[in-house]
Amino acid sequence: MYHQLVDNHYDFGTGSWAVANNKIQMKLDQYGEYHPYLVDPKKSEFSESELTTLKETCLSLSSKNEADISKELYAQIPHIHYNQQLGYYSDLYVGHVTEGDFRANGSSGGFGTWIFKELLANHEIDGVLHIKPSNKPDKLFEYGISRTVDEIIAGAKTKYYPVEYSEVIKTVKQQPGKYAIIGLPSYIMEIRLLADQDPILKERIKYTIGLVCGHQKSTKFAEFLAWQCGIQPGDLKTINFRKKLPDAPASQYAIEVTGTINGEEKSIVKPMKELVGRDWGEALFKVRASDFTDDVMNETADVTLGDAWLPEYTSDSKGNNVIIVRHPVIKAIIEAGIKDGKVKVDKVDAATIFRSQSSHYRHTRVELGYRLYKQIKAGHWVPQKRTQPSKNFPWHRRKIQDEREAICLKVPEMYLKAVAKNDLNYFLQEIKPLRNAYQKLYRNIHRVKRVTQLLHLKK
Known part of the structure; x- marks a missing residue:
């Protein structure tokens, strides 16, 4: 089972297996990607029940897919809608947060951090599981837990960097409370699968915020961008992947890197258009598993946030979110924000949301059929997906x-x-x-x- 998954590049590196079984740990490989490894290679035997749990907590092996999970979560909500491209939804918006500096500090419209703040203020949660700077020498970022608004704000912005959540999920199991988590489609789906196997997680993970993501990157992506700015591999300290440029379209952002150059610590800002790696379609340093998911809109998340890559919105350099709402509590928070003037949004239809991610959907969902076909033709095992193999x-x-x-x-x-x-x-x-x-x-x-x-x- 391990070799089927890892050798064929179908594991997403979320950390789910290291949560499900303490014989497994997550490590970065030489290419800067997370994979599950045996803590003690000499003790590789798993019981039948352990094997079943490992299978059912892995997106590429589980008997349930995203449609199954989302139906269980959302189908019974009054007035919920279903769209094949978006999944379930109650409301659809495009817009940004006007309250405070949430928008300025975010990658696009600031909604992720703001929703966490509202959940905390309304006593819906006690803590947030999100990406924070790491103090470990082998990584720049890692999942951590924030319990105050200031801590949550400090973890704002998108990070095109690999992370895994085994340690923070173990902390959730040890420390009672109500938690929310943010993550990419595979991360949220595998949290759902873990919760199906673990009643403690089902009780404590109360809300999920999902991100739309073209594909995952290895650690080498950040390293390579910094190298082009004069910071050699191993000398990068921090990176802001989405620094907004005043008076430029939202799609024309910069990076800001800080590291050691000739013995001195320096910070450099460079527009992405000047760097190799700017073309997301080229997919430099893409984690291979990203090519074997069919979930574009993070269908098992309570709310999905993405960039409003739409001509009518990208001219605003401050950025806007597309927002797919599924959970009634999140819906109530956004509606209250509209009423109180904390957020500014346009209600839109499913076609508008889809249009913002149409190229991503074509590659991820539709043309997955060809990638599966190629794998089968080469004699490789493939996971069962909702898209069928085809040439x-x-x-x-x-x-x-x-x-x-x-x-x-x-x-x-x-x-x-x-x-x-x-x-x-x-x-x-x-x-x-x-x-x-x-x-x-x-x-x-x-x-x-x-x-x-x-x-x-x-x-």
Whole structure:
């Protein structure tokens, strides 16, 4: 079971197995990705019940999928709606927080931190499980628990960095209370699976905030961005992946890195458009498991937050969220915020929310069928997904998937060699053919589209 999961790159590194069984621990591998490992490799025997629990707490092995879990959670809520692309929802919004500095301190509209603050103020929770700076030498960020508004605010902003929650979930089991957690789709889904197996977690994890995420990154993504700014691997101290730039569209943000350069600590701000790695479609340092999920909208979360990548909103440099509300308490909090002027939102329809993530949905949900087909054709085991294996895609879409896969699989090895050589230019030259092939493919696709449109107009 372990080799089916890990060897085929289907484990999401959430930490669920290390929660379910104390014979397992989470560690970063040489490529900067989390995987489960045996605490004592000599004691690798699991009982039948342990194996069942491990299977049922893993997204890629469980007998339940996201549709099953979300139906159990939300189908009975009065006036709830269901959409194949969004999952269940009661209300849909686009907007931002106007209260305080939540928006300024957030990656987009500030809703994640603000909702946590409201849950805490209303005594709905005692603590928040979210991503905080780490003081450990091998990582920049980790899951932690915050119990005050100031602590919650300090953990604001999106981090394109791997984390795992085994230690904080164990703390939740040891310390009674009501908790909320924020996470990517696989993280929230595996919390739900853990809660199904553990009544203590089901009782104590009261609310979940889900993020829309294109894919997970390894630790090397942050390291590589900093290296381009002059901070060598091992010398990076902090990174802000989403520094807002005044008078620029929300989609044109910068990074801010702090680290040691020639013995001195320096902070550097650089627009992402000036860095290799800015193109999310190229997927440099993507965790491979990201290509084997079909949950785009974090369907098992009580509320899902994403960036409002919509033309009518991206011109605002301060940022806006798309918001999919499922839980009645979260709905009440947002409605009260609207009434009190704490938030400014537009009520929108499902088509608007989907439009903000349409490219992401095509890659993650639709074209997953081709990735599954390729794995099966190569003789690999694949997890059962809601998208069926298929090769019935246009040639150019299959080719895009092929190029993205090549980047995903080859780049980590190239990067390790570059670090060993202490040569950034070596890495940039090694990945150039991969990037050029991908970019050339897209240019040709756009060229064909333009010609087709011109021919259509002439008719």
